[in-house]
Amino acid sequence: MKSSSFLVASILVAILAGSWAKYEPTWESLDARPLPQWYDEAKIGIFIHFGVYAVPAYTSEWFWCFWQCPDRKLQYVDDWMKAHYAPGFTYQDFAKDFTLEFFDATEWVNLFENSGAKYAVGPKRDIVGEFSDAMKKSSLHLGLYHSLFEWFNPLYLADKNNNFTTTDYPDTKGTAELYELVEAYEPELIWSDGDSGPVEYWKSREFLTWLYNDSPVKDNVVVNDRWGTDTHCSHGGFLNCHDRYNPGSEQTRKWENAMTLDRHSWGNRKTMKASDVLKPEELLETLAQTISNGGNILINVGPTKEGVIPPILQERLYQMGGWLKHNGEAIYSSKKWTFHNETNHVYYTASSTEDAIYAIFFQWPISNVLNLTHPVATVQTKMTMLGTDAKVSFQQNQDKLSVMLPNMAEVQSLKHAWTIKLTYIKSERHPNEIY
Numbered sequence: 001m002k003s004s005s006f007l008v009a010s011i012l013v014a015i016l017a018g019s020w021a022k023y024e025p026t027w028e029s030l031d032a033r034p035l036p037q038w039y040d041e042a043k044i045g046i047f048i049h050f051g052v053y054a055v056p057a058y059t060s061e062w063f064w065c066f067w068q069c070p071d072r073k074l075q076y077v078d079d080w081m082k083a084h085y086a087p088g089f090t091y092q093d094f095a096k097d098f099t100l101e102f103f104d105a106t107e108w109v110n111l112f113e114n115s116g117a118k119y120a121v122g123p124k125r126d127i128v129g130e131f132s133d134a135m136k137k138s139s140l141h142l143g144l145y146h147s148l149f150e151w152f153n154p155l156y157l158a159d160k161n162n163n164f165t166t167t168d169y170p171d172t173k174g175t176a177e178l179y180e181l182v183e184a185y186e187p188e189l190i191w192s193d194g195d196s197g198p199v200e201y202w203k204s205r206e207f208l209t210w211l212y213n214d215s216p217v218k219d220n221v222v223v224n225d226r227w228g229t230d231t232h233c234s235h236g237g238f239l240n241c242h243d244r245y246n247p248g249s250e251q252t253r254k255w256e257n258a259m260t261l262d263r264h265s266w267g268n269r270k271t272m273k274a275s276d277v278l279k280p281e282e283l284l285e286t287l288a289q290t291i292s293n294g295g296n297i298l299i300n301v302g303p304t305k306e307g308v309i310p311p312i313l314q315e316r317l318y319q320m321g322g323w324l325k326h327n328g329e330a331i332y333s334s335k336k337w338t339f340h341n342e343t344n345h346v347y348y349t350a351s352s353t354e355d356a357i358y359a360i361f362f363q364w365p366i367s368n369v370l371n372l373t374h375p376v377a378t379v380q381t382k383m384t385m386l387g388t389d390a391k392v393s394f395q396q397n398q399d400k401l402s403v404m405l406p407n408m409a410e411v412q413s414l415k416h417a418w419t420i421k422l423t424y425i426k427s428e429r430h431p432n433e434i435y
C-alpha cells in the first residue's frame, strides 16, 4: 500500500516537474522523437532563396563569397565587378537596390498553393513577417530557413580563429536568434544551414531540446539535419544530407530532396537560360522518384530583386500543380511500396492504407501496352488511370503484368506522366500476401 502510493506520488511529482516524456540534449534522445505526421503526408514543399545576392544576380547566392572569401574567390567574379562597378563598391552597396517594389507575399503564396505544394520554406530576414502572415492565412505549412553562420561576421571569424573554443557568435547571434525566430513566427519547419563548426559550439542540441520540450511549436515542428559539422545525414529530424540529395533507394530515416528548378543556382541569376531550367517531365520524374523512395521534395525558386518569381519558374510550378490535380492521389500521404521502380521509367507508391498501389510512368509504350514486372494481379484486381474514365484492362503473364492502356489521344491532356491505380495486387516477393 505504502509503496504504491509512493509510486503515484512520484508520477505526480514527475508530471508537475514537467519532466514527463521530455527530451534531453543528447542525439540519442533527440533523434528518437517521432517526426510529426504532417510532414510525411505533405510530400512537396517550395524553397525560396531571396537576398541581396538577387541584386548582382550573377553566379549564384554565393556571389559575395565568390567575390571576396579568401579561400573561395573566383577571379572572373572580381573581374566582372571591376568592369561594371566603381572602385570601392562594397557588397553592402548592393542593398539599396534590393527594392522589392513588386513583392506581394500573397501572390507568392497563391502560386505555391496552385503548385500543389503543402509547405514553403522562406528566408529569415526582411520580408519574413509579410511572408509568414500570408502563409498563415493559406493552407500551407510555414517553414523558415536559417543560416547559423555568416561568412564575414567578425564574431564568427574570431570564434573560428579560436578553434571554436569561444562562443560569442552563437551566444549573441547565430543560435540566439533561432529562439527569437521561433517565438516571433512560430514556424512548423526549421531548415537549418551554414553550420560549419562543432555541434557543441552551436549548442544545437540545447536549442532542439528547448524546441521539442518548451517552444510554442513543440508538437508540430519539424527540423532537418544541419546542426553542426558531422550531423549531416545522421542527426536531427529528417535528413537533407547534401544539396539535391536523391539516393534512388529507400532510407532508414525520413529524408528530403532539396533541389532547384534552375539547375545551377538557388538564388536568382540574370544569366539563367531556358535550357538551365528543369523541363516539366524532368521535374515530375524527380518528384515521382523521390516520393517512391519515401522522400519529400523541396523545390527551390529564386525571386528577382524586385520580388518577382521568374515566369518560367512560375510556369513549372503551375505545370506541376496541373499534374497533381489528376495524380495527387498517388503522391500525398502515400507510402513506399515493396518495389520502387521498373527499369522503363515507372515509379511505384502505395496508398496510405496500402490497399492500392500506383504505377507512375513517363514513357508511353508504342503498342499501348505497359509491361510491369513487380505487381502480380489477382482475380480481384482492378485498374484505372487517375484523372480519366478511360478503360484500362490487363493480362497477367508468367513473367509480367501487361496493362492495356487507352489510346494516348484519349488522355493527351494528362501529359508528361500517367498513373495507373492497381487494387488487390500481390508483390512477387510475397506471393501469398494480398495488398
Ligand SMILES: *[C@@H]1O[C@H](CO)[C@@H](O)[C@H](O)[C@H]1NC(C)=O
Pocket: 163
Ligand atoms: C581544434 O579543436 C578540435 C576539436 O576540439 C581539436 O581536435 C583540434 O586539435 C583543435 N585544433 C587546434 C589547432 O587546436
Ligand SMILES: *[C@@H]1O[C@H](CO)[C@@H](O)[C@H](O)[C@H]1NC(C)=O
Pocket: 247, 248, 249, 250, 289, 340, 341, 342
Ligand atoms: C530503382 O530501384 C533500384 C532498387 O532500389 C535502385 O537501385 C535504382 O537506383 C532505382 N532506379 C531509379 C531510376 O530510381
Ligand SMILES: *[C@@H]1O[C@H](CO)[C@@H](O)[C@H](O)[C@H]1NC(C)=O
Pocket: 365, 366, 367, 369, 370, 371, 397, 400, 402
Ligand atoms: C509487353 O509484353 C507483351 C507480352 O509478352 C509483348 O508482346 C510486348 O512486346 C511487350 N511490350 C513492351 C513494350 O515491351
